[in-house]
Amino acid sequence: MSRSAGGYHHGNLQAALEDAALDLLETTSAAKISLREVARRAGVSHNAPYHHFGDRAALLGALGVRGMAALLAAQEEAVAGVDGTVARVRALGLAYVRYAASHPQAFSLVFDPDYCAADEPSAEMAPLIRRNEELLGGLVGELVREPGYEGRDPLALSAALWSTVHGMAQLIMLGHLPLEAAEPALQALVQ
Known part of the structure; x- marks a missing residue:
């Protein structure tokens, strides 16, 4: 950004x-x-x-798109530099949390339904959401073939991982968890 x-x-x-x-x-x-x-x-x-x-809403919608693009880029960059599926899943989650901690207002705007509706994303936001879902889904698809993860439902696991990481990001943004807690928490979640 x-x-x-x-x-x-x-x-x-x-x-x-x-x-x-x-x-x-x-x-x-x-x-x-x-x-x-x-x-x-x-x-x-x-x-x-x-x-x-x-109007102001149109500007904020554009900022939401830029925020989503930056969040996606941070995650893609983090994953690209890591070997191993489990490590890449952790890197993805850590990049998500670090982006939220570094840019809390932009992160919040990405998920604000007044400007970035999940059920009807703008033409600019829709491909970014799709790429983000494909990034997580692709990694989880690989993860469910790893020892200890086989047989898990990839859609359910994707939802569980995203929900957990998003909740962690919110807690860090609000000051309930220190950012330093993210890496060990992700290690405990995905080992």
Whole structure:
């Protein structure tokens, strides 16, 4: 999620506005982000965001897509650098939790039904969700062929793993668990 530090000068205004909004999202909840503040941070007139986003919800939907893309990229990168199915499953979960801990507002926005509806994802969000599901599903498909995991229902195991890791991410984001607890917890969950 790279963002420019300066205001908008030339090029892609929509990306500049999204970058400014992502900067805000690092310290402010989605509920408190205004188009006026995004425009101010991007160095453009307060009406400029309306040319690219019909309203605040459209901007937040775009940020949800960028957040999901960043979450997916973090998971794909973590898995790519690890050998062994069990270790890759743990790396996937750890990347998920670390992204949530590093970008709690963006992570929350990815799952906010007001902006990123699971049952009717946007055209931009749908392929990211599908890739994320395929990543987890593919690894779990491999996992159920590993000793100690054979015979388990891959769909049920995928749901159990995702639910557990998502819950852990929420607990860490809310300060109920330290981030350092994630790795040993995932080790205990998937060995």
